[in-house]
Amino acid sequence: MDLRYTEAEQQFRKELREWLAEALPTLPPKPAPDDWPARRAYDTGWQRMLHDAGYAGINWPKEYGGRGATLTEQLIYLEETTLAGAPYIGVNFVGLLHCGPTIMAEGTDEQKREHLPRILRGEEVWCQGFSEPGAGSDLASLSCRAVRDGDEYVITGQKIWTSFAQVADYCELLVRTDPGSKHRGITWLICPMDTPGIEIREIRTIVGSSEFSEVFFDGARVPVANRVGEENDGWRVAMVTFSFERGTGFISDLVETNRMISELAALARKVTRRSATAWDDVAIRREIGHLQAEMDALWAMTKRNLAQAERHGIPGPASSVVKVYYSELFQRLTDLAMRVLDRASLSRDDLGGLPSGVFVEERLRSTSFTIAAGTSQIQRNIIAERILGLPKG
Amino acid sequence: MDFELSDDQMALQEGVRNFCEGRVPMQVIRVLADGGALDRDLWRELADMGVFSLRLPEADGGVGLGWADAVLVFEELGRALVPGPLVWTHLAAGLVPGAASGETVVGGIERDDPSRLVEHLGSLDVVLIVDAEGVWQVDAGALASREIAHPLDPLTPVRELTEPLPQGDRLAGPDTAAQLREQGAALVAGLLLGVAEAATDLAVTYARERVQFDKPIGAFQAVKHLLADMFTRVEVARGAVYAAGVTLDDPAVGSVERAVAAAKLTAAEAAIGNGKSCIQVHGGMGYTWEVDAHLYFKRAYALEPAFGGIDACADTMADLLAST
Ligand SMILES: Cc1cc2nc3c(=O)[nH]c(=O)nc-3n(C[C@H](O)[C@H](O)[C@H](O)COP(=O)(O)OP(=O)(O)OC[C@H]3O[C@@H](n4cnc5c(N)ncnc54)[C@H](O)[C@@H]3O)c2cc1C
Numbered sequence: 001m002d003l004r005y006t007e008a009e010q011q012f013r014k015e016l017r018e019w020l021a022e023a024l025p026t027l028p029p030k031p032a033p034d035d036w037p038a039r040r041a042y043d044t045g046w047q048r049m050l051h052d053a054g055y056a057g058i059n060w061p062k063e064y065g066g067r068g069a070t071l072t073e074q075l076i077y078l079e080e081t082t083l084a085g086a087p088y089i090g091v092n093f094v095g096l097l098h099c100g101p102t103i104m105a106e107g108t109d110e111q112k113r114e115h116l117p118r119i120l121r122g123e124e125v126w127c128q129g130f131s132e133p134g135a136g137s138d139l140a141s142l143s144c145r146a147v148r149d150g151d152e153y154v155i156t157g158q159k160i161w162t163s164f165a166q167v168a169d170y171c172e173l174l175v176r177t178d179p180g181s182k183h184r185g186i187t188w189l190i191c192p193m194d195t196p197g198i199e200i201r202e203i204r205t206i207v208g209s210s211e212f213s214e215v216f217f218d219g220a221r222v223p224v225a226n227r228v229g230e231e232n233d234g235w236r237v238a239m240v241t242f243s244f245e246r247g248t249g250f251i252s253d254l255v256e257t258n259r260m261i262s263e264l265a266a267l268a269r270k271v272t273r274r275s276a277t278a279w280d281d282v283a284i285r286r287e288i289g290h291l292q293a294e295m296d297a298l299w300a301m302t303k304r305n306l307a308q309a310e311r312h313g314i315p316g317p318a319s320s321v322v323k324v325y326y327s328e329l330f331q332r333l334t335d336l337a338m339r340v341l342d343r344a345s346l347s348r349d350d351l352g353g354l355p356s357g358v359f360v361e362e363r364l365r366s367t368s369f370t371i372a373a374g375t376s377q378i379q380r381n382i383i384a385e386r387i388l389g390l391p392k393g
Numbered sequence: 394m395d396f397e398l399s400d401d402q403m404a405l406q407e408g409v410r411n412f413c414e415g416r417v418p419m420q421v422i423r424v425l426a427d428g429g430a431l432d433r434d435l436w437r438e439l440a441d442m443g444v445f446s447l448r449l450p451e452a453d454g455g456v457g458l459g460w461a462d463a464v465l466v467f468e469e470l471g472r473a474l475v476p477g478p479l480v481w482t483h484l485a486a487g488l489v490p491g492a493a494s495g496e497t498v499v500g501g502i503e504r505d506d507p508s509r510l511v512e513h514l515g516s517l518d519v520v521l522i523v524d525a526e527g528v529w530q531v532d533a534g535a536l537a538s539r540e541i542a543h544p545l546d547p548l549t550p551v552r553e554l555t556e557p558l559p560q561g562d563r564l565a566g567p568d569t570a571a572q573l574r575e576q577g578a579a580l581v582a583g584l585l586l587g588v589a590e591a592a593t594d595l596a597v598t599y600a601r602e603r604v605q606f607d608k609p610i611g612a613f614q615a616v617k618h619l620l621a622d623m624f625t626r627v628e629v630a631r632g633a634v635y636a637a638g639v640t641l642d643d644p645a646v647g648s649v650e651r652a653v654a655a656a657k658l659t660a661a662e663a664a665i666g667n668g669k670s671c672i673q674v675h676g677g678m679g680y681t682w683e684v685d686a687h688l689y690f691k692r693a694y695a696l697e698p699a700f701g702g703i704d705a706c707a708d709t710m711a712d713l714l715a716s717t
Binding site: 001002003004005006009072261262265269279282285286287288289290292293294296297298299300301302303304306307308310311318321324325377379380381383384385387388389390391392393 | 394395396397398399402461597600601608609611612613614617618620621622624625628629630631632633635636638639640643645646647651652654655656658659703704706707708709710711712713714715717
């Protein structure tokens with residue numbers, strides 16, 4: 001076991017840090033959260049900068065225009081960009097972490113040529129059309145129907161919780177092509193979002209934002225050439241997608257959680273109670289220390305996972321472990337922040353020159369962490385059944 | 394960076410595990426629990442395997458390994474519930490003659506420990522006393538004490554000191570004392586990790602076998618989720634415990650104090666939490682003396698306060714956060 005970074009890894013960190021120090025000040029001001037066209041422009045602009053500097057597709061193989069970085073370098077990349085306050089992957093999330101890798105693994109040469117370079121350059125934004133009103137945790141029960149008509153699929157049905165639908169150029173769409181079977185009747189399609197017959201209705205979240213939408217399909221026609229994998233083999237293709245999502249997908253969330261613990265400690269030292277600061281309250285200080293200890297442990301575990309993935313080609317069993325643990329840890333963190341803020345938590349705007357609002361905001365937002373990308377209950381089922389080998393219920 | 398066990402480390406882990414399974418399976422542990430006194434033969438066999446001399450240089454008759462290896466060994470000892478002052482004797486190797494070879498059984502206490510309880514005192518030859526000035530040695534026989542009739546852990550007998558501690562002979566200064574505390578905490582974290590794992594294995598096995606409502610209880614989600622959480626706690630703690638070992642060997646990779654606090658805290662929570670869940674998953678059987686679940690539960694609680702408990706670790710983390 002060796003936790004030292006190699007010369008090459010240190011060099012990578014140094015160059016990246018230098019580049020970030022130069023690049024970040026040239027960014028335009030951050031757009032308002034609900035101004036989706038501006039958010040798209042901001043996020044894709046950043047992606048373009050990364051691309052031109054050689055940092056796009058950090059985890060993508062070189063043959064597809066990526067950097068082909070080692071997993072350790074990816075970890076360094078996520079550490080450094082988060083610490084430097086670089087923009088989050090944002091609207092590029094689905095393209096870079098889901099669809100791109102899926103197309104690389106399962107797509108035709110034509111599909112690869114068309115989409116991969118554009119995703120890397122920030123010219124193509126994707127969304128994920130998996131969930132439906134009737135198919136959430138039980139995703140394979142989805143019913144959005146695609147019927148073959150010549151060399152087109154005609155799509156009728158509905159998707160829901162589609163993040164970035166408002167600004168996406170394409171959707172990775174799971175459709176039902178065989179109503180007679182469940183897992184073996186699903187197909188994975190590349191669906192252009194400007195296809196006639198698609199209607200998007202934004203859904204308001206508990207934060208008040210418009211993060212995701214309902215997407216309605218009414219006879220929308222998608223070429224058969226847009227299919228990834230075989231007809232009725234889409235479930236397997238989707239599992240490929242999930243394996244990318246679950247590989248290194250949560251690392252930036254961990255770095256972010258770590259940063260938030262430090263921020264909370266800093267905030268607690270500034271929030272005044274009657275005669276002292278919140279930090280002088282042993283119970284609060286101890287709980288922050290407690291969270292940090294767990295966070296450090298989780299981070300150490302993540303490094304072990306990466307080492308296993310690097311050595312054996314597959315991430316350790318721990319992606320569900322990471323998901324359950326970090327999402328619940330983050331919620332405990334924001335719960336504690338609410339106690340630190342006391343009555344100041346009534347405001348979602350910063351008060352008294354302190355960065356208080358972000359914690360209230362994150363308390364609301366983090367309720368989704370235990371739901372999105374597989375609920376905590378489903379993750380625990382996965383751990384129990386696939387890792388511990390317990391019988392299905 | 395490569396945070397994966399080396400082949401040698403895997404072999405070491407397997408060697409200790411095989412020894413424990415062969416020499417101290419649960420039936421033997423049960424007999425030891427009834428006997429009370431330390432099994433000196435077992436102690437020497439542990440010594441022969443290198444449990445105490447592991448980190449001493451080969452020139453001094455040791456094995457020449459590091460802390461990362463030591464925590465792996467202690468994980469296995471914890472998993473098997475091997476009793477005795479393993480941590481203190483390991484720490485004493487190199488300081489107290491005979492500790493490394495298993496001739497001298499060494500325990501220890503913080504001079505200002507208000508409980509005045511010493512684990513395994515009745516079986517000790519030497520007691521180390523740690524305080525702000527350094528590390529001191531006294532003859533165990535010279536200490537006045539009384540037996541505690543009902544110890545928490547049947548495998549961790551304790552005696553209460555009835556007189557003030559003597560000053561003792563000085564073995565080392567304050568730096569060594571501070572190091573011993575961190576090293577001791579890391580080794581205890583290793584033991585706790587092993588306890589947490591063993592409790593998980595026992596519960597998972599039972600949940601596959603025990604049938605209610607015509608199904609193995611492991612098919613019920615409420616049970617599954619208890620088990621999934623047990624596994625999760627183990628894996629998270631494992632990361633921290635191994636990282637603490639690596640950091641003790643190579644402090645350039647991070648703060649030893651911080652790595653050890655994270656390890657001790659998460660391992661203690663894993664062991665206690667998994668001990669509890671192991672009993673719960675066993676139902677009424679879990680509440681019996683016959684089933685081993687309580688032995689894990691009790692050992693977890695017996696080890697938690699050693700070299701700084703959960704709250705002390707959290708406070709350390711908070712202090713470190715405040716100073717950055
Ligand atoms: C912020 C956010 C963004 C999202 N973005 C996208 C996106 O871009 N694209 C997309 O396709 N989807 C997206 N989703 C959808 C997400 O994947 C689903 O919400 C999630 O899989 C849960 O499905 P559901 O909402 O239908 O809940 P349900 O499956 O109805 O679950 C309701 C409750 O029942 C529990 N439950 C269900 N089944 C079981 C079981 N077998 N055992 C125990 N408990 C169970 C769940 O844990 C949950 O508590 C997003 C969700 C959120 C919150």
